[in-house]
Amino acid sequence: MKGTDAEFTKKLLATFREEAREHLDVIVAILLELEKTPPVPESASVERIYRTTHSLKGAARAVGQKEIESVCQNLENIFSRMKKGTYVPDSDDFDIFHQAVRVIQCLLDGGGQPVTPVTDIVSSLRSLSRKESSPGDSRTHGKHEQEKHPGDIPARSTKGKPGVTSPLLEKDRGETRKPPVLPVTAGRPEGDGATVRIAAHKLDRLIAGSDDLLTTRLFLTHRMRELEEWLARFTIWRWNQAAISTDIHRIRERSFGSGKADLPADLVLPLQRLVEFLDYDREFVTYLQHDLAEFIRATDRDRAALEASTSEISELIHDAVLLPVSSVLAPFHGLVREYSRTTGKQVELVIEGGEIEVDRRILDSLKDPLMHLIYNSIDHGIEYPDLRAPRNKPVRGTVRIRVVLVSGGKVDIEVSDNGKGIDGSEIRKAAVRIGLITEQEEARLTDAEAVWLIFRSGFSTSPIITEVSGRGLGLAIVEDTITRLGGYVTIASEHGKGTTITLRVPVRLVTFRGVVVRSGSQVYVIPMQQVRQVLRIKPDTIFTRSRRPYIRVDDQTIGIVKLSDILNVPTSSLPPGKDAPVSLIVIAYGAGQVACQVDEIVHVQEIVVRPLGSQLRRIRRIAGAAILGDGTLALVLDPPELIQESLRISTRGAAPVQKGAPAPxxxxxxxxxxxxxxxxxxxxxxxxxxxxxxxxxxxxxxxxxxxxxxxxxxxxxxxxxxxxxxxxxxxxxxxxxxxxxxxxxxxxxxxxxxxxxxxxxxxxxxxxxxxxxxxxxxxxxxxxxxxxxx
Missing domain, CATH: 3.40.50.2300 (Response regulator)
Incomplete structure (x- = not known):
C-alpha cells in the first residue's frame, strides 16, 4: 500500500508541476502587460492574475509545497490590493514580482535552494503588501489591513534580513549579463473544445506505434513488388514455352499420329505421357497466372485500404502532438525582459502567428535556436536608447517573431529586429581578423555574401567573450539544428534598419525519402535533403590533386572520399574492375560538400527513422536506424558529420607540424x-x-x-x-x-x-x-x- 501511495504522490506532483508552469506563463504575461500599462482597479488583467495566483496557491497547498504556497499567498495579498486600487506598483516592485516567479520556477524544477532564498522573497513581498501608494497617485487610498499571513513558512535559510527589499533589488541590478533560464513549459493548444492531459511519454509511444504501422505498410509495398516480379516470371515462361511449341507439336504428331509406327515401342507411351503433361502444364500455368494476377489485384486493393487507414491513423496521432508555437514562445517574453535589462537596453518582444501548430518534437528542437537569435538581436542588433533617439527610432527596440504557414507542409519562423542591421564591411574585417577568410577573399566578397559568414563556427564581432556572446557558436548552432530538422535558414538585413532571419522547418516529423546505398556488406541510408547529386562515372573522369581524388560537378571541384573510410568500416572484398563505373553520392551541407564513393546505389525509398537507444545515441556520423521494405536494418547517416569527417580525412597529414615545434x-x-x-x-x-x-x-x-x-x-x-x-x-x-x-x-x-x-x-x-x-x-x-x- 505504501508503494501505491508513493506512486500516486509522484504522479500528483508531476501533474502539479505541469499545471503550475501553465499558471506561471499566464502570470508572467500579465506582469509584462501591467508593466507597460499601469494597472486599473477591477480590470480584467488584474482580476485574472489574482485568480491565477490563487489557483496556483491552492494547487501547491494540495501537494504540500509549502514554500510555493507561501510565495503565492503573499503575491495574492499584493494583487488583492491592486484590485481594490489601494496599491500601484512601480518598476522596482515589478522586479520583485519577477524574482518571485523565478523562485517558484526554481522550486518546480527541483534544483535545490533558489539563488534568492525563499525567506528573502517572502519578506520582500510582505513589505510590498504593506507599502502605501505614492501621494501623487490619483487612485483611491484605503487603509490597508494588517493581515495575518498564512504563507509564513518555516525558516529554511537564514540568509537575508526579513522585511528589507533593497538587497534583492541591488542584487538584481548587479547581476551578470547572463541569459535567464528558459523555464520548461508544457504548452497546451488553445481552443474551445474539451482537452485532456496526456503524459509526453505516452504520446511518444503512440507515435512509435504509428511509425510501426507505416513500416508495416512499407513492408507490404515491398511484398507487392515481389509478387509482381513473380507474375512477370510467368510471362517469361510463356515466351519460353512458345519458343518450343513447334517441337511439342512435332512430338505429338510422332507419338499419336501415323508416325508412331516408326518409333521404338518402349518410347511411344512415355512420349505420349510427356505430351499430355506438357498440355496439362501449359493449361495449369495459364490458370495459375490468371489466379495470381487476380490475387495481386485483390491484395493491392487491401494494401491500398490499409495504407489509407494507417495514413489517417498516423496523421491523427501526429496531429495529437501538434502544439501551438506560442507554447514555446510564451516564456520568451520574460526572457527578453530580463536579458534586455541586464544589457541596459529597452526591448519589446512581439509575437505573431503563435496559434499555428507544429510537432512538439520540432518545437523542442527550436527552443535553443530561437533563444540564440533573440540574444543575437539584443546583443548585436538593438541599439542603446541614447543611440536610437538621434536616428529617429523609438527608444524601445522591437524583436518580432512571426510564424507563417507555407506550402509543402512547412512553416516559416521569422525573427526580426529594428536595430542597426548588419554591416558587411565590419563582417568581412572581423572574418579576416579571426582567420576565417583571407584578405584576398575579403576583397571578392559582396556585402550580401559576407552576411552569411555570421553562421560560420567561430565567427563573432563581440569585443569580448562572455557566457552569452563572443564564442562564435550561437548562429552556427542555429543553422546546424535547422538543417538537421530538414529545413534551412535565410537572412535579410538592411544596414541601419534591422535584420530578419527566417527559419523554414517542417510542420511535423513523420517519414522522409532517403538514398539507400551499400558499402562493403552493410546497407546505409542518406537523407535526400542533403543529397545534391547521385552519379555513376567513368574512372577516367577522376583526377588527382595533392594525391587526393577529385571530380568536377557543375564547374565545381569536389573531393572524393570512400564512405568506408569515413565510417572506418571494411570495404568490399571484391575490387571493382579497372573500367567499372564508380558510384558517388554528392552530399552538401552549408558551405561544405563531398562526393562519397560507395559500392552500390540501391534505390531511393521512403523510410521511417527510429532513434538509437541511449547507449548508442552518441555514436558519431549515425543519426538513427531504419527498417527497409525487405526487412533489412539500415543505419541512417548524419550528412553534416560525414562532411566534417571527410574534411579531416582529406587534410590529414596535409600540413604536418614542423619537427620539434614547441607547444604553446x-x-x-x-x-x-x-x-x-x-x-x-x-x-x-x-x-x-x-x-x-x-x-x-x-x-x-x-x-x-x-x-x-x-x-x-x-x-x-x-x-x-x-x-x-x-x-x-x-x-x-x-x-x-x-x-x-x-x-x-x-x-x-x-x-x-x-x-x-x-x-x-x-x-x-x-x-x-x-x-x-x-x-x-x-x-x-x-x-x-x-x-x-x-
Missing part, C-alpha cells in the same frame, strides 16, 4: 593555490606548456623575461589585480597583441564591461565555468593571435 606557452595567474593547480593540470593535459604566477606583479615580471602565447588570469588578486595586469599588457608595445583571458568569480555586468575596457579578449565567470569552453577559447585565441615565427 600559457601563463596562469591565480592567487588561489587550488585554482592555480587545477588550471595548470587542465591545460597541461591538453599539451600546453604552463607557467604560473601568484599575482599580476609576478606575472608581468615573467612576461618581461619569457615568451608566452596567452595569459589566463584571475581578477581579484593582491598587489596587482587582473584588470591592472591587462592594462599594463596592452600598454606595452611588445606585449599589446598578447591574448588575455580573465577567469573570475566577479560576475556583474560592470565588471565585464571593465574587462572590455582594459582590453581582455575573453571573460569567463567561475560560477558557470566549463572546462571545454575555456579550452576552446584558449585554442582559438592562440590560433588567431599567436605571434609569427613561434
Amino acid at each position: 606557452v600559457v601563463l596562469v595567474v591565480e592567487d588561489s593555490v587550488t585554482s592555480r593547480a587545477f588550471l595548470q593540470m587542465l591545460l597541461e593535459r591538453e599539451g600546453y606548456r604552463v607557467m604560473t604566477a601568484t599575482d599580476g606583479m609576478v606575472a608581468f615580471a615573467i612576461l618581461k623575461e619569457h615568451q608566452v602565447d596567452i595569459v589566463v588570469s584571475d581578477v581579484d588578486m593582491p598587489r596587482m589585480n587582473g584588470f591592472v595586469l591587462t592594462e599594463k599588457i596592452r600598454s606595452d608595445p611588445k606585449l599589446q597583441s598578447l591574448p588575455v583571458v580573465l577567469v573570475t568569480s566577479l560576475d556583474s555586468a560592470e565588471d565585464q564591461n571593465h574587462g572590455v575596457a582594459v582590453g581582455a579578449d575573453a571573460y569567463i565567470v567561475k560560477s558557470s565555468f566549463e572546462r571545454s569552453a575555456l579550452l576552446a577559447v584558449v585554442r582559438n585565441l592562440i590560433r588567431t593571435k599567436r605571434p609569427q615565427g613561434r
